[in-house]
Amino acid sequence: MASLQQVLDTAAASQEQALERLFQLLRIKSISTDPAYADQCVAAADWLVADLNRIGIDARRCDTPGHPMVVGQSKPVKNKPVLLFYGHYDVQPVDPIALWNNDPFDPVLEDAADAQVIRARGAADDKGQLMTFVEACRAWVAVHGELPCQIRFLFEGEEESGSPSLIPFLKDNAEALTADLALVCDTGMWDATTPAICTMLRGMVGEEVIITGPDKDLHSGMYGGAAQNPIRVLSHILAGLHDENGAVTLDGFYDDVPELPEEIDQQWKQLNFDAAGFLGAVGLAEPAGEKQYSALEQIWSRPTCEFCGITGGYTGEGFKTVLPSTASCKISFRLTGQQDPQKIVDALHRYIESKLPSDCSVEYKSHGGAPATVMSIDNAAFPKAHKALSEEWESNAVYAGCGGSIPVVGDFQEHLGMESMLIGFGLDDDQIHSPNEKYNLSSFQKGINSWIRILDALTE
Amino acid sequence: MASLQQVLDTAAASQEQALERLFQLLRIKSISTDPAYADQCVAAADWLVADLNRIGIDARRCDTPGHPMVVGQSKPVKNKPVLLFYGHYDVQPVDPIALWNNDPFDPVLEDAADAQVIRARGAADDKGQLMTFVEACRAWVAVHGELPCQIRFLFEGEEESGSPSLIPFLKDNAEALTADLALVCDTGMWDATTPAICTMLRGMVGEEVIITGPDKDLHSGMYGGAAQNPIRVLSHILAGLHDENGAVTLDGFYDDVPELPEEIDQQWKQLNFDAAGFLGAVGLAEPAGEKQYSALEQIWSRPTCEFCGITGGYTGEGFKTVLPSTASCKISFRLTGQQDPQKIVDALHRYIESKLPSDCSVEYKSHGGAPATVMSIDNAAFPKAHKALSEEWESNAVYAGCGGSIPVVGDFQEHLGMESMLIGFGLDDDQIHSPNEKYNLSSFQKGINSWIRILDALTE
Numbered sequence: 001m002a003s004l005q006q007v008l009d010t011a012a013a014s015q016e017q018a019l020e021r022l023f024q025l026l027r028i029k030s031i032s033t034d035p036a037y038a039d040q041c042v043a044a045a046d047w048l049v050a051d052l053n054r055i056g057i058d059a060r061r062c063d064t065p066g067h068p069m070v071v072g073q074s075k076p077v078k079n080k081p082v083l084l085f086y087g088h089y090d091v092q093p094v095d096p097i098a099l100w101n102n103d104p105f106d107p108v109l110e111d112a113a114d115a116q117v118i119r120a121r122g123a124a125d126d127k128g129q130l131m132t133f134v135e136a137c138r139a140w141v142a143v144h145g146e147l148p149c150q151i152r153f154l155f156e157g158e159e160e161s162g163s164p165s166l167i168p169f170l171k172d173n174a175e176a177l178t179a180d181l182a183l184v185c186d187t188g189m190w191d192a193t194t195p196a197i198c199t200m201l202r203g204m205v206g207e208e209v210i211i212t213g214p215d216k217d218l219h220s221g222m223y224g225g226a227a228q229n230p231i232r233v234l235s236h237i238l239a240g241l242h243d244e245n246g247a248v249t250l251d252g253f254y255d256d257v258p259e260l261p262e263e264i265d266q267q268w269k270q271l272n273f274d275a276a277g278f279l280g281a282v283g284l285a286e287p288a289g290e291k292q293y294s295a296l297e298q299i300w301s302r303p304t305c306e307f308c309g310i311t312g313g314y315t316g317e318g319f320k321t322v323l324p325s326t327a328s329c330k331i332s333f334r335l336t337g338q339q340d341p342q343k344i345v346d347a348l349h350r351y352i353e354s355k356l357p358s359d360c361s362v363e364y365k366s367h368g369g370a371p372a373t374v375m376s377i378d379n380a381a382f383p384k385a386h387k388a389l390s391e392e393w394e395s396n397a398v399y400a401g402c403g404g405s406i407p408v409v410g411d412f413q414e415h416l417g418m419e420s421m422l423i424g425f426g427l428d429d430d431q432i433h434s435p436n437e438k439y440n441l442s443s444f445q446k447g448i449n450s451w452i453r454i455l456d457a458l459t460e
Numbered sequence: 461m462a463s464l465q466q467v468l469d470t471a472a473a474s475q476e477q478a479l480e481r482l483f484q485l486l487r488i489k490s491i492s493t494d495p496a497y498a499d500q501c502v503a504a505a506d507w508l509v510a511d512l513n514r515i516g517i518d519a520r521r522c523d524t525p526g527h528p529m530v531v532g533q534s535k536p537v538k539n540k541p542v543l544l545f546y547g548h549y550d551v552q553p554v555d556p557i558a559l560w561n562n563d564p565f566d567p568v569l570e571d572a573a574d575a576q577v578i579r580a581r582g583a584a585d586d587k588g589q590l591m592t593f594v595e596a597c598r599a600w601v602a603v604h605g606e607l608p609c610q611i612r613f614l615f616e617g618e619e620e621s622g623s624p625s626l627i628p629f630l631k632d633n634a635e636a637l638t639a640d641l642a643l644v645c646d647t648g649m650w651d652a653t654t655p656a657i658c659t660m661l662r663g664m665v666g667e668e669v670i671i672t673g674p675d676k677d678l679h680s681g682m683y684g685g686a687a688q689n690p691i692r693v694l695s696h697i698l699a700g701l702h703d704e705n706g707a708v709t710l711d712g713f714y715d716d717v718p719e720l721p722e723e724i725d726q727q728w729k730q731l732n733f734d735a736a737g738f739l740g741a742v743g744l745a746e747p748a749g750e751k752q753y754s755a756l757e758q759i760w761s762r763p764t765c766e767f768c769g770i771t772g773g774y775t776g777e778g779f780k781t782v783l784p785s786t787a788s789c790k791i792s793f794r795l796t797g798q799q800d801p802q803k804i805v806d807a808l809h810r811y812i813e814s815k816l817p818s819d820c821s822v823e824y825k826s827h828g829g830a831p832a833t834v835m836s837i838d839n840a841a842f843p844k845a846h847k848a849l850s851e852e853w854e855s856n857a858v859y860a861g862c863g864g865s866i867p868v869v870g871d872f873q874e875h876l877g878m879e880s881m882l883i884g885f886g887l888d889d890d891q892i893h894s895p896n897e898k899y900n901l902s903s904f905q906k907g908i909n910s911w912i913r914i915l916d917a918l919t920e
Binding site for chain 1: 662664666668673674675676678679680681682683684685686687688689691692694695696698699700702735738739742743744745746747748749750755758759762764766767768769770771772773774775778779780781782783784787789790792794817818819827828862863864865
């Protein structure tokens, strides 16, 4: 424990320099979705390569058809695990720029209501998060001259724009990237004082349904009453997808959804999740999902069916008495447990076709699917990291779910056979993807300490 | 009867000149909705004033805040009715121009599949139709030196753009415009050989419904399951507006809808309406309205509830996992009998509010309403015109319904206390409002003859 404390002390002594390094990275406008910023993505990759080199990591920029990857590794350490750390250096666009109080690429340290915060685009997502790990490594190397195990690095520059180069890159560099465990720092805390390890990521299916009735738009006066209206047909279809208890009605939808493991269930109950606060923050009051499940289960462990977009007929200003030819809806399913995306799509198609009037037709556009990811806390790394996190934050860490998807976790599993552990220090109010993004200074500093403790715990 | 035949013979002898006059009017690009064509609207009005003057009508152009009206009258005739003839000289835009086979403003006489047709924008709607009446008057004056009764004229230039100047103009000129009966030539035949008098116009209510759930767009991963989805709420509301027999479920919706008068019912049954052909022409097969009513009743005499446009969430290319804040639908009701637009709107609001989850809200935008118009065939003018039409076409005329609305009829009733008789010679395949609009040469020539016979019948 003496040497762990030395590393923590070293990190504490260099907080100002660590913050200045993060600010350097935040000043680079690495917006991946806008080709105008391609040079800035290269600049961010080069900055990271240079910084990894400074702490003795053999790192290099790997160009791709899109933005470059940064890949690096430290030297092997006998009888110790090999770890891969993943983060992304690209950021979201900054529109609407008028809503920012500062230049999004001129980071500042601010006193917010109840905390000091780093304000900049990418402060939380994901430059601040990824630098917590880099700084932990730097402090460790400063004390010990080397890392406690071989650590491989993968920094991506396309996470905010669909990661088109990721899977080919993983396949082409499988040997160099595969490790005993991947560490991913792109998630959040339970709350400002309680750390979390995310062990459940919901999967997703996106399916667009286009109903056609008449073969052209009709005048609702001439044909109204006698002609099938595809908006009416679509409404019936959508209205039948949930029952009165909020459950999805598709045949076999819940077949592969397990009940929550007892240990997780008990822990979640003790969290006393503030459903009223969570919904109240967006102007709502009542959980709208399956009635027999808590709001937390509804967003973390239960599958859903949501309508993300609907359109048909005349949607401009004013009124047009049209009886439209088509109406369509983009439907998304969040999957949990072992739900199979293809089985869900098939059940949706069968359901729609059973409801379709004989003279309407339906067309589908697939927008992809991925199963849920459940990380087994039986893996010894999880209780070790759990203990390390709990010690740093002096608060019992939470095994949390995550309603969204982090595709890289599935990609690691599928293409490298590698499990991931998701630990991050973001907070719900970090405004990622929005104006005035921030990262709490405590997330940054205690995040660094957390990784130091986790590295220690995983390599004892 | 000798003098009637003389008028018909005169019309027959001047068919070429009548067609040339119509072509002159068709060459004027009087598109009312596009301010770039304002001068052309004035030119069309001036052309009509000059043409009416040529047949001894005291006519003038009356400017309005929009496009001008043309108003005229012939001299009073003792013990004869006063008639008002209404038509409109403005036309729809011609987009998409690429789909026209000819210049829309360079009229031609063409041999189509089974008839000679006049091809041009406005040929049927409404320049060709209004000139049938003017030519009838011209032939009458040529033979008799004067018209058989006082005829007043009102030609509007804003019918295709919502008639903003009409009601104020009617109010300001009530005395000059009010007649014993208005003749309106803006409707169609039953089929190419069977004339029709339209005696039922459905009314309309247009209401936009906007449902708000969360107060901002949410990420469907973060909130999906627990947060109310306004598309789901809207779908339930819309799906509940019709029962399984196609009837509208609103409280009291059918209270003021009378059954069809026996005489009309019998006549419609004898029409042997080709529902399969009517629906087949637009790619459909089954009438979608109230099951216990025929397709003809569904479009002519039964009220409806149609969805004209729906939108919510992300509707662009691809997929966005958004859980939207709002979703909205433009709903139109076609009204029949004595249905009161306000009562229908009130019932809709009560219904929606009864279905609304406690933490959603609803907002409405009214797009106006007008009750149905039913013209009583007990008025002696109707059987007279019916007989005249039947003689000209050698086919029993039909008392028809019209699914659409012709607002001027309600405006005449409300503001001038004047009933209308709707007789027109358009056909279903005239492609009004579409590229390659046409008017059958037989509609034009036998239309002129029809009006000559009707004038004779109404003034015997």
